Amino acid sequence: MADSNTPVAKASPRSSPMQQISVALTVNGVRRELEIAPWTTLLDALRERLGLTGTKKGCDHGQCGACTVLLDGRPINSCLALAVMQDGSDVTTVEGLARDGTLHPVQQAFIDHDAFQCGYCTPGQICSAVGLISDGRARTRAEIREAMSGNICRCGAYPNIIAAIEEAMKAT
Amino acid sequence: MTSYIGTATSRIDGRDKVTGTARYAAEFGAPDLAYASLVTSPIARGRLKRLDVTAALKVQGVITVLSHQNRPSMADNDKAYKDQVAPRNGSPFRPLYDDGIKFSGQPVAVVLAEDLETASYAASLVHVAYDEEPHVTDITRQRYNGMALKAPAKPRGDATKAFSESDARHEADYFVPIEHHNPMELYASTAIWNDGRITVYDKTQGVQNVHGYLCGVFECDPGDIRVMSPYVGGAFGSGLRPPFQVALAVLAARAISRSVRLVLTRQQMYAIGYRPAMIQRIQLGAKADGSLNAISHDAVTSTSEYEDFHRNETTWSSLLYRSETAKYDHKLVRLDLPTGCDMRAPSAATGVYALEAAMDELAEALKMDPIELRLKCYSDRDQSNGLPFSSKNLRECYRQGAETFGWSRRNPAPRSMREGHEFIGWGMATGVWEALQMPIAVRIALTSNGHAEVSCATADIGTGTYTIMAQVAADMLGLPLEAISIKLGDSTLPQAPVEGGSWMAASVSNGIVTTSQAIRDDLLKLAQRLPGSPLKGRSGDEVVLANGAIALKTDGRDATAIADVMRSAGIDRIEREERTTFAKDDAHAHNTHSAIFAEVRVDEDIGVIRVTRVVSAVAAGRILNLKTARSQIMGGVVWGMGMALHEETLIDHRFGRMMNANIAEYHVPVNADVHDVDVIFVDEQDEFVNPMGIKGLGEIGIVGVPAAIANAVYHATGVRVRDLPITLDKLTRKA
Ligand code: FES
Numbered sequence: 001m002a003d004s005n006t007p008v009a010k011a012s013p014r015s016s017p018m019q020q021i022s023v024a025l026t027v028n029g030v031r032r033e034l035e036i037a038p039w040t041t042l043l044d045a046l047r048e049r050l051g052l053t054g055t056k057k058g059c060d061h062g063q064c065g066a067c068t069v070l071l072d073g074r075p076i077n078s079c080l081a082l083a084v085m086q087d088g089s090d091v092t093t094v095e096g097l098a099r100d101g102t103l104h105p106v107q108q109a110f111i112d113h114d115a116f117q118c119g120y121c122t123p124g125q126i127c128s129a130v131g132l133i134s135d136g137r138a139r140t141r142a143e144i145r146e147a148m149s150g151n152i153c154r155c156g157a158y159p160n161i162i163a164a165i166e167e168a169m170k171a172t
Numbered sequence: 173m174t175s176y177i178g179t180a181t182s183r184i185d186g187r188d189k190v191t192g193t194a195r196y197a198a199e200f201g202a203p204d205l206a207y208a209s210l211v212t213s214p215i216a217r218g219r220l221k222r223l224d225v226t227a228a229l230k231v232q233g234v235i236t237v238l239s240h241q242n243r244p245s246m247a248d249n250d251k252a253y254k255d256q257v258a259p260r261n262g263s264p265f266r267p268l269y270d271d272g273i274k275f276s277g278q279p280v281a282v283v284l285a286e287d288l289e290t291a292s293y294a295a296s297l298v299h300v301a302y303d304e305e306p307h308v309t310d311i312t313r314q315r316y317n318g319m320a321l322k323a324p325a326k327p328r329g330d331a332t333k334a335f336s337e338s339d340a341r342h343e344a345d346y347f348v349p350i351e352h353h354n355p356m357e358l359y360a361s362t363a364i365w366n367d368g369r370i371t372v373y374d375k376t377q378g379v380q381n382v383h384g385y386l387c388g389v390f391e392c393d394p395g396d397i398r399v400m401s402p403y404v405g406g407a408f409g410s411g412l413r414p415p416f417q418v419a420l421a422v423l424a425a426r427a428i429s430r431s432v433r434l435v436l437t438r439q440q441m442y443a444i445g446y447r448p449a450m451i452q453r454i455q456l457g458a459k460a461d462g463s464l465n466a467i468s469h470d471a472v473t474s475t476s477e478y479e480d481f482h483r484n485e486t487t488w489s490s491l492l493y494r495s496e497t498a499k500y501d502h503k504l505v506r507l508d509l510p511t512g513c514d515m516r517a518p519s520a521a522t523g524v525y526a527l528e529a530a531m532d533e534l535a536e537a538l539k540m541d542p543i544e545l546r547l548k549c550y551s552d553r554d555q556s557n558g559l560p561f562s563s564k565n566l567r568e569c570y571r572q573g574a575e576t577f578g579w580s581r582r583n584p585a586p587r588s589m590r591e592g593h594e595f596i597g598w599g600m601a602t603g604v605w606e607a608l609q610m611p612i613a614v615r616i617a618l619t620s621n622g623h624a625e626v627s628c629a630t631a632d633i634g635t636g637t638y639t640i641m642a643q644v645a646a647d648m649l650g651l652p653l654e655a656i657s658i659k660l661g662d663s664t665l666p667q668a669p670v671e672g673g674s675w676m677a678a679s680v681s682n683g684i685v686t687t688s689q690a691i692r693d694d695l696l697k698l699a700q701r702l703p704g705s706p707l708k709g710r711s712g713d714e715v716v717l718a719n720g721a722i723a724l725k726t727d728g729r730d731a732t733a734i735a736d737v738m739r740s741a742g743i744d745r746i747e748r749e750e751r752t753t754f755a756k757d758d759a760h761a762h763n764t765h766s767a768i769f770a771e772v773r774v775d776e777d778i779g780v781i782r783v784t785r786v787v788s789a790v791a792a793g794r795i796l797n798l799k800t801a802r803s804q805i806m807g808g809v810v811w812g813m814g815m816a817l818h819e820e821t822l823i824d825h826r827f828g829r830m831m832n833a834n835i836a837e838y839h840v841p842v843n844a845d846v847h848d849v850d851v852i853f854v855d856e857q858d859e860f861v862n863p864m865g866i867k868g869l870g871e872i873g874i875v876g877v878p879a880a881i882a883n884a885v886y887h888a889t890g891v892r893v894r895d896l897p898i899t900l901d902k903l904t905r906k907a
């Protein structure tokens with residue numbers, strides 16, 4: 001049973017303040033400066049500090065791909081990257097793909113092919129797909145499937161994701 | 173008029189989802205937001221002896237640590253904790269209530285801090301001592317210690333005797349392990365504090381269920397709490413009941429009078445709910461011509477020590493096939509685990525797996541084609557109660573599915589088909605689910621500028637609810653799709669049931685029809701007041717709303733623009749909220765059906781299994797949206813692949829703890845696992861199930877798929893694996 005006489009404990013700041021480090025990132029073309037603890041991941045910096053919640057957290061352990069962003073054009077798991085180590089990098093998130101209100105061809109193809117259901121894995125899938133297309137190595141359907149296997153879709157939209165990527169590949 | 177219903181309309185929420193603007197429960201904030209992190213129990217049963225929070229409180233940025241010792245008050249009766257879909261029997265789990273430990277992973281303390289990293293770091297500094305008690309978590313050891321549950325149907329005849337006298341017999345055990353939903357979105361709640369009132373953004377399949385639960389647990393007025401869930405990153409049944417994190421987020425907000433966000437880790441989510449493991453024993457007896465004369469289906473499933481959760485695994489074999497005799501038995505075993513919960517097609521995904529794998533074995537014993545056997549036992553009536561189906565086009569599913577798949581080219585002998593170093597196996601199975609609908613209320617506000625807002629407290633968990641609601645409303649109101657906006661996922665909206673059981677499409681669509689008719693009738697009355705109105709003396713049934721106008725149904729002529737009708741009446745808004753209930757149709761059984769065909773390729777040397785082709789032919793009444801419907805079934809097929817080949821939650825019974833509580837070691841299908849999936853919707857008109865003839869699709873997609881794959885693996889390899897998942901080691905183990 002709860003003991004109503006026990007007061008809600010309040011912390012007294014006795015330990016030393018967590019050291020903050022300055023980081024400058026270019027996010028979706030905009031330079032952002034942050035004072036950030038060294039243990040903050042790029043994913044949490046985007047979501048909790050910069051309000052860019054389009055990038056998703058599905059595991060925080062590099063197992064699901066929901067947090068995929070483009071770092072200097074290459075897809076990475078942002079939950080496995082510390083923000084302080086990306087000083088000076090160029091980060092593109094799902095929010096930065098559309099141009100002047102026009103969707104990126106991959107985004108449009110995802111809508112047209114119903115390549116998602118709940119939409120939670122979708123930003124990661126799209127960033128991986130954009131990276132995959134610009135990398136240009138995956139050409140066959142089997143290669144695309146293999147390359148996209150780091151992005152789990154629990155809704156099971158995989159065949160539609162492949163169809164969307166194939167169409168976007170043709171368009172680019 | 174129908175111009176959107178039945179078409180392949182793209183999701184209206186698609187743009188939000190591909191641009192990252194769709195916001196989920198953890199993505200709402202407030203300036204005073206505090207972050208919560210949980211401390212959970214590593215023991216499965218016992219008591220919390222000591223809690224030492226000294227080190228945690230010393231960390232700068234920690235606000236407080238809550239436990240059962242210092243939490244704000246919570247209700248002290250079971251009724252308050254019983255949500256809409258709680259099991260009837262038992263005492264629901266009360267998070268942070270007292271020192272009792274009921275399962276490994278149970279939250280015992282909540283650390284609150286100014287930022288996320290500080291909260292999780294400080295949680296690691298909370299030291300807890302426990303008094304451990306012996307626990308039991310292994311269903312196989314408790315198989316014969318279960319409590320008897322009421323059978324879903326009365327036995328018919330003497331199945332034991334009939335079985336012993338059958339020309340062909342098959343009898344075996346089938347095992348399905350614990351499985352976890354693992355939606356991609358982590359379970360999360362953000363409680364926004366506003367002067368004692370709280371708005372909670374929650375990951376749920378039923379905002380009003382969570383609302384009622386929170387008002388009960390915290391003994392507060394309905395107006396003090398609002399639950400919002402505009403987007404849900406998958407749930408599959410795990411969001412039907414309020415998970416513990418929503419109670420803890422609200423508890424924490426009340427404790428510190430601030431906004432609080434609590435996001436579970438993937439590991440912590442494993443204590444939310446799961447598909448219970450089950451052991452099933454099936455006996456099938458048939459005459460030489462293939463007609464069944466005995467079905468016996470026994471199931472043993474598990475629940476927690478504190479609640480009786482179960483569904484009827486055996487109900488499906490009681491209704492599907494004609495058989496002279498039948499009997500059923502279901503026992504429930506108590507384990508020191510959290511209570512299980514519904515997971516996509518609860519009881520059918522598992523029960524039909526066992527039945528349909530057994531049917532394949534019987535077909536082999538009879539030297540009969542598996543489809544032929546099923547046609548031989550085909551029933552136009554629900555065998556458990558003798559009622560005819562409101563519609564059942566399963567025959568056509570078999571026919572079209574077989575034709576698309578190329579079934580006639582199958583060589584029935586196992587290990588007879590191969591290409592290169594791979595054996596090829598072809599298997600099939602039947603699927604069945606129930607067609608349900610629930611009472612629901614829908615509000616529509618039509619404005620004279622030709623826009624309509626449709627609202628209902630339902631959810632879109634990826635199913636496409638937003639889109640089908642807009643399609644139905646557009647057609648019923650005679651407006652373009654773009655003129656419809658949908659509001660859902662807010663507990664203050666008109667009443668809706670939880671989104672589950674495949675009942676939402678039918679419920680909300682018929683609900684929109686009812687309210688649209690009320691709007692139509694209002695418009696008709698106004699139109700009839702216009703001088704020389706051609707609609708004078710006409711009833712609501714004789715008119716239609718189409719192309720932004722109200723007109724006679726017969727010829728569509730003499731149309732009057734809705735905007736003109738409203739303007740001349742001097743109003744710019746018509747708002748109606750109507751409740752829809754569904755007449756009980758006791759004269760029929762209501763079900764969806766499917767036929768699934770699967771091709772697997774199995775490596776001859778190392779036993780790697782690939783599912784290279786699946787055809788799913790579905791008879792589910794009227795299909796509202798061909799695009800989202802196809803996706804629903806495809807998703808179900810992918811789930812069936814996971815169930816057949818990948819998914820299994822493993823428990824270390826020495827500790828009573830789930831060992832692979834993450835998404836790397838709990839295997840789910842990835843893109844490379846999924847090849848061609850062909851979905852066929854067989855034409856099925858149903859005039860009895862509900863006025864629109866909708867039967868729902870959320871569950872039927874998975875049912876039968878695990879059996880079709882298991883049967884294909886047997887056909888490829890000649891090895892029957894009856895304990896899921898069929899991993900490659902099981903293909904070579906000695907019996
Ligand atoms: S959140 Fe980064 S891989 Fe899952």
Ligand code: FES
Nearest residue numbers: 117119153154155
């Ligand atoms: S769309 Fe739901 S997880 Fe991929």
